[in-house]
Amino acid sequence: MNRSLYTFLAGGMLLIVGASCKKESLLTYKSDNNIYFNFIEGTNPATNDLGRHQDTLDITFSFNDASVTDTIINIPVAVTGEASAENRNFNLMVDPASTAKAGTNYELPSSFVVRAGLTQDTVRIRFKRTPELKTTVLSLLLNLADNDQFKANLLYRNRSPQSQTTPIYSTDTVRMKTFKITVGDMLAAGPYWPSYYEYSFGTFSEKKVRLMNQIVGMPLSFWSKPTTTAQERSDVAYYGSFVARYLSDQAYAGNTIFEADGITPMKMGNRFP
Known part of the structure; x- marks a missing residue:
């Protein structure tokens, strides 16, 4: 209930x-x-x-x-x-x-x-x-x-x-x-992140989703509903792979992107290790 x-x-x-x-x-x-x-x-x-x-x-x-x-x-x-x-x-x-x-x-x-x-x-x-x-x-x-x-x-x-x-x-x-x-008035994972987005995007964080919005244009309301169409699932894969590559490239260049704690390296989901 x-x-x-x-x-x-x-x-x-x-x-x-x-x-x-x-x-x-x-x-x-x-x-x-x-x-x-x-x-x-x-x-x-x-x-x-x-x-x-x-x-x-x-x-x-x-x-x-x-x-x-x-x-x-x-x-x-x-x-x-x-x-x-x-x-x-x-x-x-x-x-x-x-x-x-x-x-x-x-x-x-x-x-x-x-x-x-x-x-x-x-x-x-x-x-x-x-x-x-x-x-x-x-x-x-x-x-x-x-x-x-x-x-x-x-x-x-x-x-x-x-x-x-x-x-x-x-x-x-x-x-x-x-x-x-x-x-x-805070960005939060909501009920659909674990089932539909975590495999591609990893653990939710406000810094991560704002970065995704900035570098690949993912709408900040993107995960507000289940992914029910082939296009939506394709968008999840695109956003996840793009940002995973970006994080990897930044780390290789000596500019590791950290989470808000300044200690934990940002990473995407298990789909993009």
Whole structure:
């Protein structure tokens, strides 16, 4: 349940994978009015992939230009029961365990509403790019609670919408009334580096990836997703081999490139010993 989506910002706005194909939803006819978080990532209409439910989201400013000072994200919420002809308020609270500070690190609306005619709406959050994010990752933990319009009795659901019709899918669950967001401004390996990049690029370091960006033009957001195409895998091999040769040439010329500690020689992955 602690698995998270590592999300990168571009142009000051959060890029969230759109959910344009058909998605599994909870009962909306003659059921109690419950409200729950309904964040889904990874949908792909071309392959009929319904995506995966998430209860955590990691965002970073580290790939943005210094002129980017904030970003807006929208966290979807959905309700059971029928749509209403009127706006309905729901109760959302910030957990005291959060380390992000209201007003300083983020701004939330003064009230939260599911608009008339809808069974899904969003919570709009503005995150600020504060100096402390260069050294600290902050968290914002949101909790849904009961009010006179909605209950918040739904606790868990399966991560995969396809699990209800295809038992082979994982039974891993996500929380429905709690959502955690972390925000930082530091370059980090993220969840895909070990599986898709480490064999070519070696151990992650900020100095290494910035060097790769400088000498071969690798985008600083390059490793933000799995390599799913032949071109992406070819790019990994190209970047890795180019920088491995560069490091070797520099060492041969008596200019060994070291990691930030000034002691450890920089090296690429086992693919390029």
